[in-house]
Amino acid sequence: MLKCDSVLISDTSLYASGVPTINYGLRGLCYMEVKLTGPNRDLHSGSFGGGVANPINELAKIISKLVDKNGKITIPNFYKNVKKLSAKERENYKKLRFSDRQLEKELDVKELQGENGYTTIERLSGRPTLDCNGIYGGFTEEGAKTVLPSKATAKISMRLVPDQNPKIIAKEFAKHVKSLAPRSVKVEVKDLHGGLPIVMSLDDYAIKAAAKSVSKAFGKKTVYTREGGSIPIVVDFANQLKAPVVLMGLGLDTDNIHSPNEHFDLKSFELGILSSAYFLKEFSKQ
Amino acid sequence: MLKCDSVLISDTSLYASGVPTINYGLRGLCYMEVKLTGPNRDLHSGSFGGGVANPINELAKIISKLVDKNGKITIPNFYKNVKKLSAKERENYKKLRFSDRQLEKELDVKELQGENGYTTIERLSGRPTLDCNGIYGGFTEEGAKTVLPSKATAKISMRLVPDQNPKIIAKEFAKHVKSLAPRSVKVEVKDLHGGLPIVMSLDDYAIKAAAKSVSKAFGKKTVYTREGGSIPIVVDFANQLKAPVVLMGLGLDTDNIHSPNEHFDLKSFELGILSSAYFLKEFSKQ
Numbered sequence: 001m002l003k004c005d006s007v008l009i010s011d012t013s014l015y016a017s018g019v020p021t022i023n024y025g026l027r028g029l030c031y032m033e034v035k036l037t038g039p040n041r042d043l044h045s046g047s048f049g050g051g052v053a054n055p056i057n058e059l060a061k062i063i064s065k066l067v068d069k070n071g072k073i074t075i076p077n078f079y080k081n082v083k084k085l086s087a088k089e090r091e092n093y094k095k096l097r098f099s100d101r102q103l104e105k106e107l108d109v110k111e112l113q114g115e116n117g118y119t120t121i122e123r124l125s126g127r128p129t130l131d132c133n134g135i136y137g138g139f140t141e142e143g144a145k146t147v148l149p150s151k152a153t154a155k156i157s158m159r160l161v162p163d164q165n166p167k168i169i170a171k172e173f174a175k176h177v178k179s180l181a182p183r184s185v186k187v188e189v190k191d192l193h194g195g196l197p198i199v200m201s202l203d204d205y206a207i208k209a210a211a212k213s214v215s216k217a218f219g220k221k222t223v224y225t226r227e228g229g230s231i232p233i234v235v236d237f238a239n240q241l242k243a244p245v246v247l248m249g250l251g252l253d254t255d256n257i258h259s260p261n262e263h264f265d266l267k268s269f270e271l272g273i274l275s276s277a278y279f280l281k282e283f284s285k286q
Numbered sequence: 287m288l289k290c291d292s293v294l295i296s297d298t299s300l301y302a303s304g305v306p307t308i309n310y311g312l313r314g315l316c317y318m319e320v321k322l323t324g325p326n327r328d329l330h331s332g333s334f335g336g337g338v339a340n341p342i343n344e345l346a347k348i349i350s351k352l353v354d355k356n357g358k359i360t361i362p363n364f365y366k367n368v369k370k371l372s373a374k375e376r377e378n379y380k381k382l383r384f385s386d387r388q389l390e391k392e393l394d395v396k397e398l399q400g401e402n403g404y405t406t407i408e409r410l411s412g413r414p415t416l417d418c419n420g421i422y423g424g425f426t427e428e429g430a431k432t433v434l435p436s437k438a439t440a441k442i443s444m445r446l447v448p449d450q451n452p453k454i455i456a457k458e459f460a461k462h463v464k465s466l467a468p469r470s471v472k473v474e475v476k477d478l479h480g481g482l483p484i485v486m487s488l489d490d491y492a493i494k495a496a497a498k499s500v501s502k503a504f505g506k507k508t509v510y511t512r513e514g515g516s517i518p519i520v521v522d523f524a525n526q527l528k529a530p531v532v533l534m535g536l537g538l539d540t541d542n543i544h545s546p547n548e549h550f551d552l553k554s555f556e557l558g559i560l561s562s563a564y565f566l567k568e569f570s571k572q
Contacts, residue, residue: 027332031430039393044544046313046515047299049417049445050409051389053399056418056440060349067343103337108326113339113470123336131335132342133433138420139441144317144478146443146515147419147544154342155425157432159335184399192430229332229432 006206006283007237010272012249015096015223017265020214020275022207023247025226026234027125028160028197030169031133034059034177035153037186042138045148053184055152056137062180063154066130071115073130073158075176081163083199085118085126092224093121125226129159155192159228166194195232198245205286206244213278214248217271248275292492292569293523296558298513298535301382303551306500306561308493309533311512312520313411314446314483316455317419320345320463321439323472328424331434339470341438342423348466349440352416357401357409359416359444361462367449369485371404371412378510379407392539411512415445441478445514452480481518484531491572492530499564500534503557534561 012023036055043052068074085093098121100112114123123129137152139145158173160166174189181187200207202224211222227247238245250268251257298309322341329338354360371379384407386398400409409415423438425431444459446452460475467473486493488510497508513533524531536554537543 029332029432031432033430039395041393041542042545043393044515045415045417045419045443046315046445046513047539047543048393048410049514050400050411050413050415051398051406052393052395053397054417056421057349057353057416060346060418060421063343063346064350107324107329107334107338109324109338109470111339111469112337113468114336120337124334127336129331129336130343131331131340131434132346132424132438133331133431134424134426134435135342135346135438136422136426138418140420140422140426140439144319144441144443145419145544146315146317148417149420152418152421153426155430157331157335157430159332182399183397184395227332228335229330 002241004241004243006243007241007245008210008248008279009234009245010248010250011231012227012247013251013253014249014268015225017252018218018220020218020220020222021225021249022211022214022222023225023227023249024202024207025125025199026197026231027228028164028166028195029157029230030160030166030173030194031155031157031192032170032173033153033155033190033192034062035151035188036181037151038184039148039150042150043148045146048148052148053182054148055185056149058182058185059137059152059154062177063132063156065180066156071113073128075172077172078128078169081165082128083162085122089126090122093119093126096121096223096225125228126161128161128164130156132156160197162197162199164197166196170194195230196235198235198238199226200245204244206246206283209282209286210246210248210279213282214275216278217274248279288527290527290529292529293527293531294496294534294562294565295517295520295531296534296536297517298533299537299539300535300554301509301511303538304504304506306504306506306508307511307535308497308500308508309511309513309535310488310493311411311485312483312517313514314450314452315443315479315481315516316446316452316459317441317443317478317480318456318459319439319441319476319478320348321437321474322467323437324470325434325436328436329434331432334434338434339468340434341471342435344468344471345423345438345440348463349418349442351466352442357399359414361458363458364414364455367451368414369448371408375412376408379405379412382407382509382511411514412447414447414450416442418442445516446483448483448485450483452482456480481516482521484521484524485512486531490530492532492569495568495572496532496534496565499568500561502564503560534565
């Protein structure tokens, strides 16, 4: 019933305005929550400071040990199933001429940061990462309160690449975090949610047909990108339908996605219609 | 106008329920706030994770470096003006027969933690400390949000002992924290407030009179303690009035100070009235 030749999705973005783009990969996700409990209640930091483990300080120590000074994630077996970027992929990344300076300027940072041995664009989509998405504990309002808190919590997520499995990574993460905590605190680790990563073969006929179609519509050479985010249903489509999934996205970084005044460029709309028509024609030649 | 013979304050605690206690020292305080800014806005951790410094991860790294594995604070010159505990004081501490096991049980922790080379009771009142009192950044509600936050903030305070000066410590702290931060983040350090530490002479007549009075009221030998917390006005009283300050406290560790259901024991209330009356009589004999 669900038989099909290919799945065509337009939910990703153009590499830049006017540049025809085929996205051939998505990162997966493993999203964890770590809660540390020190004393069984909030304490006065004067009366108890110096005698008892502080869960915020201990949580900070654990987090600081999850990524080493070379930007490598320290969880055992974390990289075990990571497929290396092929020479061809690294060549494709290079062709994108990603500008570190421009991103620094856009985000107002003096310096980018990440895993040694990879370019920024490779780190943003082709390599796994670990980020704290949230942290809280103790007194978090304006001013000062001398509390030695009972609890501290961090939300920590990892973006994954093929062939990492979020379920396995979650287990390794939990084990590692527990091994890093001192006896003076209790540790709870929760697996909040996850999704598989995927990379499609550039040699697939559907991908080739799509690349040709967008190139024809835009009147430019197509570029190939991998997306740093996740679209879990893409993995389901690929696995359940056993069909190639083509990500022929038309969005722009300036579309305010998921933000007020979200919009879609009319030029993208027209070029998208054209690209889809060309794709149907091109793909039917197979 | 402000001339007086002695200052009597009941704002400290009994060493244990039913044990008459004279407190002869208070720790000072240096309370700081550290704010790290990475990118100029919250980012999608999929699209940007791996390319840019995460202020929570960086803040964790800084916090983890403030105290070393021996429980020593790493801020340069932090211990420079710390008066060593005298042999007599360490003897007094020993007499208190402080039970680590009991505190562990009371706080439901497997193990206490603190500076190497000192007993728990010494660490709780006679030695300086560093504690995170609060931390926050990114997504702090229920569930998961894949944000790579722009900012992360920690409230970090240090309890001080004579002759440490909170103004000097605040400057050293700010310098140290800034030196630990990478170029990829901006650092703001604020001095939220501070107070001087103080230790009174046990040979003062007012202290002796108070010790006699509480002993009489409670019907037991008085013990001498130092308080881990801070009462900044005590230092002002001592310095401005040039009069001895007596800390004849009546609180209990079980009072849940600065916690929900804070309370005061009625027996302490009655013995406190008695102790104060005896003190007025005893002190007037001078």
